[in-house]
Amino acid sequence: MSVTYREKAQVLDESALDRALTRIAHEIVEQAGGVDDVALVGIKTRGVTLGQRIAAKIAAIEGKKPAVGALDITLYRDDLRLKAEQPVVRGTEVPFPIKGRTVVLVDDVLFTGRTIRAALDALMDLGRPRVIRLAVLVDRGHRELPIRPDYIGKNLPTSRRETVAVLLREHDGMDRVVIQEPSEEGEPQPKGEASQHGKSPRAERGSEG
Amino acid sequence: MTWKRKDLLSMQDLEAGEIRDVLDTAESMKEIATREIKKVPTLRGKTVVNLFYEASTRTRTSFEIAGKWLSADVINFSASGSSAEKGESLLDTAKNIEAMSPDVVVVRHKAAGAPAMLARNLRCAVVNAGDGAHEHPTQALLDLLTIREKKGHLEGLNVTIVGDVAHSRVARSDIHGMRKMGMTVTVAGPPTLIPAACQELGVKVSYRLEEAIAHADVIMMLRLQHERMTAGFIPSLREYSRVWGLSLDRLKHCRSDVLIMHPGPVNRGVELSPEVADGPYSVILDQVTNGVAVRMAVLYLLAGSKGA
Numbered sequence: 001m002s003v004t005y006r007e008k009a010q011v012l013d014e015s016a017l018d019r020a021l022t023r024i025a026h027e028i029v030e031q032a033g034g035v036d037d038v039a040l041v042g043i044k045t046r047g048v049t050l051g052q053r054i055a056a057k058i059a060a061i062e063g064k065k066p067a068v069g070a071l072d073i074t075l076y077r078d079d080l081r082l083k084a085e086q087p088v089v090r091g092t093e094v095p096f097p098i099k100g101r102t103v104v105l106v107d108d109v110l111f112t113g114r115t116i117r118a119a120l121d122a123l124m125d126l127g128r129p130r131v132i133r134l135a136v137l138v139d140r141g142h143r144e145l146p147i148r149p150d151y152i153g154k155n156l157p158t159s160r161r162e163t164v165a166v167l168l169r170e171h172d173g174m175d176r177v178v179i180q181e182p183s184e185e186g187e188p189q190p191k192g193e194a195s196q197h198g199k200s201p202r203a204e205r206g207s208e209g
Numbered sequence: 210m211t212w213k214r215k216d217l218l219s220m221q222d223l224e225a226g227e228i229r230d231v232l233d234t235a236e237s238m239k240e241i242a243t244r245e246i247k248k249v250p251t252l253r254g255k256t257v258v259n260l261f262y263e264a265s266t267r268t269r270t271s272f273e274i275a276g277k278w279l280s281a282d283v284i285n286f287s288a289s290g291s292s293a294e295k296g297e298s299l300l301d302t303a304k305n306i307e308a309m310s311p312d313v314v315v316v317r318h319k320a321a322g323a324p325a326m327l328a329r330n331l332r333c334a335v336v337n338a339g340d341g342a343h344e345h346p347t348q349a350l351l352d353l354l355t356i357r358e359k360k361g362h363l364e365g366l367n368v369t370i371v372g373d374v375a376h377s378r379v380a381r382s383d384i385h386g387m388r389k390m391g392m393t394v395t396v397a398g399p400p401t402l403i404p405a406a407c408q409e410l411g412v413k414v415s416y417r418l419e420e421a422i423a424h425a426d427v428i429m430m431l432r433l434q435h436e437r438m439t440a441g442f443i444p445s446l447r448e449y450s451r452v453w454g455l456s457l458d459r460l461k462h463c464r465s466d467v468l469i470m471h472p473g474p475v476n477r478g479v480e481l482s483p484e485v486a487d488g489p490y491s492v493i494l495d496q497v498t499n500g501v502a503v504r505m506a507v508l509y510l511l512a513g514s515k516g517a
Contacts, residue, residue: 075249075279076251086212090237091239125248
């Protein structure tokens with residue numbers, strides 16, 4: 001059952017997306033009181049790209065670039081049994097100790113919170129950070145778990161049947177965030193990937209987050 | 210991801226894309242071995258039964274570690290000290306084990322086709338961990354992973370498999386896997402240990418070691434399988450070692466970036482001299498490390514299939 005999505009509205013353009021990341025970078029530095037023990041850990045795939053961009057912005061502010069890691073949460077998902085075939089394992093790369101540090105988890109879209117739940121478990125298995133904070137480019141609501149982001153690029157009220165696509169230059173050739181809706185009237189959103197993550201099938205290819 | 214199979218029975222069955230999926234998944238799994246806490250919750254609540262009717266250290270331990278790192282419950286069953294000694298048939302034993310609802314059964318048996326027979330009769334996933342002289346697919350997969358890791362690619366590489374090809378399930382699985390990945394395979398050994406039908410698998414045959422290894426990117430030395438040899442295949446161990454053993458001296462004629470592999474257990478001083486087995490070209494222990502990653506990948510892929 002494949003549902004096609006069409007664009008309903010653009011939420012962020014290139015410069016708005018950039019400004020949102022700049023603000024998040026400032027907020028991270030302000031709250032941490034520096035960058036010395038800050039590490040950014042992005043959730044694959046687009047969370048990693050966003051983490052790298054935020055790190056570059058922090059470097060521009062503070063003159064020092066925080067470490068950036070990549071987390072693959074596939075092995076920690078709670079829906080492995082529900083899928084027809086196993087999702088691709090892409091590997092975690094966090095080549096620095098996170099023990100005692102301020103770790104900022106970075107993801108593109110916060111939806112049900114299940115990805116973040118898995119990411120927290122994955123992170124804890126790598127060590128014991130002093131504090132974990134959460135930065136997301138878009139918070140679209142509909143939480144199923146008690147999870148709350150610390151840094152938000154854009155609060156975006158959505159309906160459940162819509163999806164939010166984050167397109168990034170590095171993966172999609174452009175920077176923009178759009179809301180999409182199913183193109184057939186009244187067609188239900190497919191269970192699984194799309195409802196889990198609230199992203200378009202297009203964005204989903206590159207991102208298990 | 211193209212994996213749709215209920216069981217992993219042979220390399221002959223697999224397509225290149227499926228082999229690539231297992232290798233890619235295994236590569237991602239390797240990171241877990243570097244952690245302080247080597248465990249992920251992926252297969253929590255799943256049960257893996259190791260059903261081993263033949264001796265094994267590496268393979269059984271490797272499957273056990275792989276299962277445990279993925280949080281599966283792993284139960285070991287070996288033929289000695291079990292109902293098999295009381296005369297229970299393989300199928301009866303397997304049916305009894307199935308009645309305890311395992312998700313994956315890993316089988317090693319001396320009879321070729323035993324895992325395939327179980328796969329037809331059991332609802333759970335079945336992994337062939339070696340059946341007679343037929344196949345040993347996870348060994349071939351870990352060999353391919355090791356070669357890809359060291360060489361950066363597989364296609365176009367020359368591999369020479371040396372020794373007891375006739376009794377080797379590893380050679381058979383390797384040949385199928387390597388041919389599918391676009392590699393050129395040469396087998397070399399005394400004529401008594403090279404099956405006549407070898408060429409049908411698309412390999413070159415050589416009866417001279419120097420000639421066979423001169424252009425090899427990878428040399429796979431096989432163990433002389435005393436336990437499967439009835440009699441008369443070789444004049445003596447000493448002569449075999451002199452003619453077919455890989456020594457430092459022989460290595461001089463090889464490429465400077467050659468990889469020396471061995472599926473283990475090594476008969477030191479027979480097929481491999483200790484200097485070569487422990488030398489800089491040897492990736493024998495990398496093979497063992499990669500074995501765990503490959504088995505994690507296989508358990509992960511199978512436990513998600515509909516059969517499990």
